[in-house]
Amino acid sequence: MKVVSELDRQLIQLLSGNARASVAELARELSVTRATVQNHIQQLQQQGIIQGYTLRLSNAYRGTMIEAHVSIATEQRKVSQLCRKLQTMEDVRSLYSISGEFDLVAIIKSSSTESLDQAVDHISELDGVIRTQTSVVLSTKFER
Structure with a gap:
């Protein structure tokens, strides 16, 4: 498995809190471009680190x-x-x-x-x- 960057860790933490957050929201939170967020999400999925998204019930x-x-x-x-x-x-x-x-x-x-x-x-x-x-x-x- 590839070493996970600090940006990846922060992205994973944000997605763990709200898997439905938009790429634009994530980019704002991380102070990076939307393209950067999209690329990192795609890489995390390809590496199998992100394997899916889940539903959290009230x-x-x-x-x-x-x-x-x-x-x-x-x-x-x-x-x-x-x-x-x-x-x-x-x-x-x-x-x-x-x-x-x-x-x-x-x-x-x-x-x-x-x-x-x-x-x-x-x-x-x-x-x-x-x-x-x-x-x-x-x-x-x-x-x-």
């Missing part, structure tokens, strides 16, 4: 969803197969490999406590899962 809408972090202790030889199974579950939004007492943490978002409970039960029943620990998110203080 706290009010997110409040209608129940989010939980499910820590998962696994049989090490079954981690790959387990990850593939978790990827097929609609309520599992992301999965992280972690250090410590647990091996994985799955981020689950469900529309009700019942569907959350079903998702957690399904995870705990998967082949290769030794045990789980679930923490329900009460509120989001900030998100970048």
Whole structure:
């Protein structure tokens, strides 16, 4: 991977805050030309540093969803197969490999406590899962 310049870092930070910012807005913020911003965005995309843009939902809408972090202790030889199974579950939004007492943490978002409970039960029943620990998110203080 190419070394990322300070301008690239600043551009990434601005896009992280507002992926819909116009090239003109970004150029003003960075004190460079629009062509410079367009070139840097294109290079960052070609290098795979920027892989896409995302949607950030309001706290009010997110409040209608129940989010939980499910820590998962696994049989090490079954981690790959387990990850593939978790990827097929609609309520599992992301999965992280972690250090410590647990091996994985799955981020689950469900529309009700019942569907959350079903998702957690399904995870705990998967082949290769030794045990789980679930923490329900009460509120989001900030998100970048």
